[in-house]
Amino acid sequence: MNLKPKIIVRNLFMSFKQEKEIKVLENINFEISLNEFVSIIGPSGCGKTTLLRIIAGFLKPTKGEVICDGTTVKGPSPSRVVVFQKDAVFPWMSVRQNVEFGLLAKGVSQEERTRISNYFIELVGLKGFEDNLPKTLSGGMRKRVDLARAYAAGPEILLMDEPFGSLDAQTKSKMQEELLKIWEREKRTILFITHDISEALYLSDRVIVLTSRPGKTKKIIKVSLPRPRKNELKFTPEFAELEREVWDLIQEKI
């Protein structure tokens, strides 16, 4: 196994200047290894999205750096695909066109695109919906399109910003299960942002807990629950205990 970290976030500071300076992130440090599933959890407004946008390359940090595969991030790259919190599926494209977008950008041939998109569309359970327009799909199905599109582009890192935040509880837990299924099959390094403790614990190898704004790394919790995980895991005492631990951490005032 590759022991060199896939993502290194080092001494990261971020502030926005408006009338006065708003400090959003303060001295963030962590590393993520290859094919690791890491969640970042923290109260709303603590800078999670900002952190993810810096890692994606959409924002430059005020200080510090993000290193992916040994090189400093300077801008967006298809090796780091983002699944946004908002619905980012292109509404004017069919499911298939959406899923093939990253491949089209890479200049992959039509046959190869069809083959890959078929695979991922089936993997996310959307077989038969290839030619549908997004407006004919439910919120959960659109998220599946978004996931398939991200995976099909062939990134090494997936950055997910509360992707299931807008889904109802049932669809959400279904999608979590699906995401794990896909990840177990396809791997990739995933950085997953959420404010849902149970979601973070259920999905991740490690959970990074941020403080409220300005966000600092409060604690990194290792989740040693066995894999593959099924939804029932959430109802076990071990899980409840972990949940409690994170809950207390977040409640704590510094």
Place this chain on the structure above:
Amino acid sequence: MKQQKNTLYYWIVSYGITITIYSIISLPQISILFFPRPEILPPVTWVFKKVCNVLVSGLLFRSTIRSLERMTSGYIIGGVLGVSFGLLLGWSKKVDYMINPYVQLIRPIPALALIPLFTLWFGIGEVTKILLIVEGVFFVTLISTYEGVKKVPIVYIEAARCLGASNHLLLQKVVIPAAVPYILSGFRVALATAWAIIVAAEIVASKEGLGYLIIAGSNHVDASLIYVGIMGIGFLAYLFDKVTRLINARLTVWMETRGEGE
């Protein structure tokens, strides 16, 4: 089905009332009370005779074709230029900074105010009339395309960027499709502008066309001819509107709310 029958019924009643009132007040015995000559408010039968006349003589056909030619060439050239410049200005900040001052300066000038100048420069031939339409359509479609590009949700642009899209792919597959609803609404507004310009231009400087029929009717104190011109314009405008609406519906099927409106 029943709904449709009802609508038709109301249409007939509504038109019927108008025509009846017009027939009464246009009776020579009555209209003489208001106007010195019956041609100013011609009875329905006269209008009908006139319509048959211009149909048989081919005058209506020729005039319609003339106006249609000017309209389509001006509309297409102006639209293509407007959309291109709109994309360019909306996309590139540098171009925007350079060209926008001119746009801001020229756009508010009504195209009609330019008729005399264009006539001096380009004569009273086809060029002047087509250029006037081009000018009008150009600015309307430019502004709406520009708006559309500026309003593309950032999330789509960022999603495309991180999926590795080049500038070209981004423009072709994301920015333009996302801006299509704005572009199309610009084309519909431009339609009204273009009709106003073509009629004005034909009235001021032309020897053929529906606008010319209108001014000829006025010069010869023959309101029937004016009616013919107006009805011709109305018919063409209706046709154009129908076609743009069809295209509109076709290109925006992907939208959640298909804002068809009236």
